[in-house]
Each structure stands twice: as structure tokens, then as C-alpha cells.
Amino acid sequence: MNSFYNEAGSRIRSLREINRFTRERFAEIADISPKFLYEIETGQKGFSADTLYRIAKALSVSCEYILTGDEQGDCSEEALTALKLFNNPQIGTVSQILKLIYELNTKCNK
Missing domain, CATH: 1.10.260.40 (lambda repressor-like DNA-binding domains)
Structure with a gap:
């Protein structure tokens, strides 16, 4: 295209x-x-x-x-490198934890 x-x-x-x-x-x-x-x-x-x-x-x-x-952000490459350390079953859990951290951080900053 x-x-x-x-x-x-x-x-x-x-x-x-x-x-x-x-x-x-x-x-x-x-x-x-x-x-x-x-x-x-x-x-x-x-x-x-x-x-x-x-x-x-x-x-x-x-x-x-x-x-x-x-x-x-400046840490995107660093975060991706860290994610690569986890195996397939662990990625879902790590993703959920990171989303919870983001949500908590967002609520605290309001």
C-alpha cells in the first residue's frame, strides 16, 4: 500500500x-x-x-x-526488555499487575 x-x-x-x-x-x-x-x-x-x-x-x-x-515515555524500551524476561503464562499476570498499578497511580494523582 x-x-x-x-x-x-x-x-x-x-x-x-x-x-x-x-x-x-x-x-x-x-x-x-x-x-x-x-x-x-x-x-x-x-x-x-x-x-x-x-x-x-x-x-x-x-x-x-x-x-x-x-x-x-522514556522507559518504553526498558519496559519491553523487562517484559521479555517473563514466559508466556506469566505475561498475562504481569500485564494485569501493571494495569492495576497504573489505575492506582491515576486515582492517587486526581
Whole structure:
């Protein structure tokens, strides 16, 4: 399609793999077909704002990161490296713990 969609698709695939989702499982979470997810990841197809939002939410990243690759914080690479230390069954638990920490931090800062 074009380099914009190639790069966005590549970021989506990379994040999906870091999170150890199969294409089929992630497509189910994002409510799209596995074939469409493949086409997005390979830059063959574009996507709507709604699809982008669902993918970003499922990957716990911003839409901006998927579109541009711009990091939200300085520790993103460090956090990804730390996540790679965990095995597949542990990732879900780590993710839940991090989300709880984020929610508590958000509530405390209001």
C-alpha cells in the first residue's frame, strides 16, 4: 500500500509478538478477522480510526505510537526488555499487575 501503513503494520506485529499473542487470538481481542490483521501487519491494507483504536487498546499503547512510532515515555524500551524476561503464562499476570498499578497511580494523582 504505502510506507505509512507498512510501518504501522510492522509496529502492530512487533507489539503483538512481544505480548505473545497469536494472530488468531489477537484478531479476536481486537474484533477483526485474522486475515485482515495479516493484511494490516504486512501493509497490504489500511484501517479505520475505530480499528486503530481497538488495536491500540488491545496492545496497551497509544494510537500515536502505532501511527508514528513516537514513544509516550522514556522507559518504553526498558519496559519491553523487562517484559521479555517473563514466559508466556506469566505475561498475562504481569500485564494485569501493571494495569492495576497504573489505575492506582491515576486515582492517587486526581
